[in-house]
Amino acid sequence: MGYFALLALLCLGCGLGASSYKPHEWTMLILTHHWPQTFCIMQSCKTDIDNWTLHGLWPDKGHMCNSSWVFNASLIEDLLPEMRKSWPDLLHPSPSTVFWEHEWKTHGTCAVHSDALNTEHKYFNKALELYHKLGLNSALRNHSIVPSETYYMLDDIEGAIYDFYKVKPKIQCTHALKGEQTLGQIEICFDKEFTLIDCHHPVEEDTWNNPNNILTTGGSTGFSVCDRNVKVFYPPLKEKQ
Ligand SMILES: *[C@@H]1O[C@H](CO)[C@@H](O)[C@H](O)[C@H]1NC(C)=O
Ligand SMILES: *[C@@H]1O[C@H](CO)[C@@H](O)[C@H](O)[C@H]1NC(C)=O
Numbered sequence: 369m370g371y372f373a374l375l376a377l378l379c380l381g382c383g384l385g386a387s388s389y390k391p392h393e394w395t396m397l398i399l400t401h402h403w404p405q406t407f408c409i410m411q412s413c414k415t416d417i418d419n420w421t422l423h424g425l426w427p428d429k430g431h432m433c434n435s436s437w438v439f440n441a442s443l444i445e446d447l448l449p450e451m452r453k454s455w456p457d458l459l460h461p462s463p464s465t466v467f468w469e470h471e472w473k474t475h476g477t478c479a480v481h482s483d484a485l486n487t488e489h490k491y492f493n494k495a496l497e498l499y500h501k502l503g504l505n506s507a508l509r510n511h512s513i514v515p516s517e518t519y520y521m522l523d524d525i526e527g528a529i530y531d532f533y534k535v536k537p538k539i540q541c542t543h544a545l546k547g548e549q550t551l552g553q554i555e556i557c558f559d560k561e562f563t564l565i566d567c568h569h570p571v572e573e574d575t576w577n578n579p580n581n582i583l584t585t586g587g588s589t590g591f592s593v594c595d596r597n598v599k600v601f602y603p604p605l606k607e608k609q
């Protein structure tokens with residue numbers, strides 16, 4: 369075989385490889401926490417949870433990567449009690465699994481291209497493991513960032529997180545009220561080996577701002593990166609009725 373023929377073959381190989389693998393070539397995992405009180409202000413739901421809870425574990429690239437890999441709750445039966453606490457669906461009461469099904473379909477089926485995440489059980493178990501390892505709730509409390517009627521500046525919150533983890537988070541707010549913003553989501557990022565890394569804003573930024581269509585049927589505006597120059601409200605638990 370001539371040199372050029374070989375080159376052409378090789379190139380065909382790489383072309384195919386590139387096109388079939390590109391959607392799954394993620395390099396970063398984003399562990400997204402949300403603040404239930406803020407979520408429920410946006411969605412008019414009710415919750416008495418005053419912990420940051422899991423929203424999802426998202427590869428930085430790829431979206432709905434394999435529609436034939438369907439979610440099956442019985443494969444994560446052992447994780448469900450922990451998921452109800454740490455990864456609760458704030459809109460659909462238990463035993464609904466619609467939130468986790470959505471996360472699996474949208475993000476989990478893309479994450480599976482790492483051996484450490486290549487089953488449904490591994491994916492959800494790893495998300496829970498990372499969530500507990502991080503302990504965002506105690507990290508913030510330990511730096512006196514607590515829900516309160518007084519406001520914070522973004523630098524205080526970001527600084528506390530940086531101080532604890534030595535990496536930059538991505539912190540998102542809702543901007544429903546003029547002149548202030550409400551703390552809603554905190555993303556902390558890992559590389560493929562689950563080492564903490566700085567979150568950088570992915571190219572597909574827009575798809576992340578409102579990734580849960582299923583959860584935002586109330587016509588809410590979604591989250592965007594908090595403004596550094598505007599005070600941040602970190603809403604405390606509403607008084608119990
Ligand atoms: C909040 O988190 C703490 C520590 O992780 C836990 O002990 C507590 O049960 C959680 N509270 C709720 C309402 O989930
Ligand atoms: C999609 O998921 C199905 C069912 O698990 C699996 O058999 C198939 O190999 C997957 N396809 C790709 C491209 O990963």
Ligand SMILES: *[C@@H]1O[C@H](CO)[C@@H](O)[C@H](O)[C@H]1NC(C)=O
Pocket residue numbers: 440441442443
């Ligand atoms: C879900 O998983 C269970 C346990 O492996 C299996 O018995 C069942 O057939 C699966 N259901 C579907 C719809 O694939």
Ligand SMILES: *[C@@H]1O[C@H](CO)[C@@H](O)[C@H](O)[C@H]1NC(C)=O
Pocket residue numbers: 506507510
């Ligand atoms: C807060 O930080 C101190 C000093 O690092 C540590 O000893 C303590 O366990 C932390 N508390 C919590 C709740 O994380």
